[in-house]
Amino acid sequence: MPRQGPAQHTDNTAHxxxxxxxxxxxxxxxxxMHIFAPALALLLLSTAATAQSYDYRTLHLxxxxxxxxxxxxxxxxxxxxxxxxxxxxxxxxxxxRRGRNTALAFGRMFQRSGIHIDEILVSRLCRTIExxxxxxxxxxxxxxxxxxPAADELPDARLDxxxxxxxSLRPSETVLLIAHxxxxxxxxxxxxxxxxxxxxxxxPFGEIEVRARFGLPPL
Numbered sequence: 001m002p003r004q005g006p007a008q009h010t011d012n013t014a015h016x017x018x019x020x021x022x023x024x025x026x027x028x029x030x031x032x033m034h035i036f037a038p039a040l041a042l043l044l045l046s047t048a049a050t051a052q053s054y055d056y057r058t059l060h061l062x063x064x065x066x067x068x069x070x071x072x073x074x075x076x077x078x079x080x081x082x083x084x085x086x087x088x089x090x091x092x093x094x095x096x097r098r099g100r101n102t103a104l105a106f107g108r109m110f111q112r113s114g115i116h117i118d119e120i121l122v123s124r125l126c127r128t129i130e131x132x133x134x135x136x137x138x139x140x141x142x143x144x145x146x147x148x149p150a151a152d153e154l155p156d157a158r159l160d161x162x163x164x165x166x167x168s169l170r171p172s173e174t175v176l177l178i179a180h181x182x183x184x185x186x187x188x189x190x191x192x193x194x195x196x197x198x199x200x201x202x203x204p205f206g207e208i209e210v211r212a213r214f215g216l217p218p219l
Contacts, residue, residue, distance in 0.1 A: 060115065065171040067201045068166060068199075068202065069174075069176050069197055069199050069200070070176070070177040070187065070188070070198050071196070071198075072180070072184060072193065072196060073099055073102050073178055074102075074194060075194050094130045095127050099127065099194075100130075100134060103132075106216065107136050110135065110176075111136075117137045117175070118169070119141055120132045120175075120178065121146060121175055121177050121178070122140060122143065123142070123178075123180065124142050125147065138176065143162075145161035154182055159187070190210060196216075197213070197214050198210055198212070198214075199212040
């Protein structure tokens with residue numbers, strides 16, 4: 001039987017309900033607090049949410065056993081064909097400026113976090129290979145199963161190959177996938193925009209558990 005991909009999200013962060021703002025007894029006059037306090041509260045909530053999304057400490061979850069990460073660097077669709085491998089990439093348009101900046105920013109994020117990456121798995125598309133090299137955080141290996149599928153749905157055999165490759169690692173080893181949106185959704189059940197990533201765990205003979213989402217500040 002084909003192996004199942006995504007399991008349930010395991011982020012157990014507690015969310016406390018917000019208490020209503022108390023501005024005192026009703027009055028015929030309108031104080032400045034009545035006008036500015038709601039806007040200030042919304043600004044603080046927005047700032048806190050943004051800080052949590054770009055918090056580098058999320059990456060340290062990768063240090064747990066059987067835990068890995070997947071990121072998305074370039075937008076779809078990819079123009080070049082997977083068959084155009086490493087030898088022909090000089091003849092194919094590579095990452096645009098935004099794509100290069102995104103890959104470099106991800107590389108700096110991982111370097112500053114001190115997280116060790118044993119292997120970076122990428123598809124055979126030239127832009128994905130280039131992104132893996134720009135990270136400069138580990139050896140880059142092309143993996144055919146990560147090529148974007150011809151149809152919207154990823155075949156079970158491809159999904160099994162990706163899960164089997166991750167399963168073959170030692171518990172302490174960490175892999176980083178640079179994947180296209182169809183691959184991310186098939187593996188995790190979640191979607192990523194360029195500049196975003198997921199930390200996930202794959203226990204032995206288990207299913208993928210998404211542990212956290214991380215991302216880059218707007219470039």
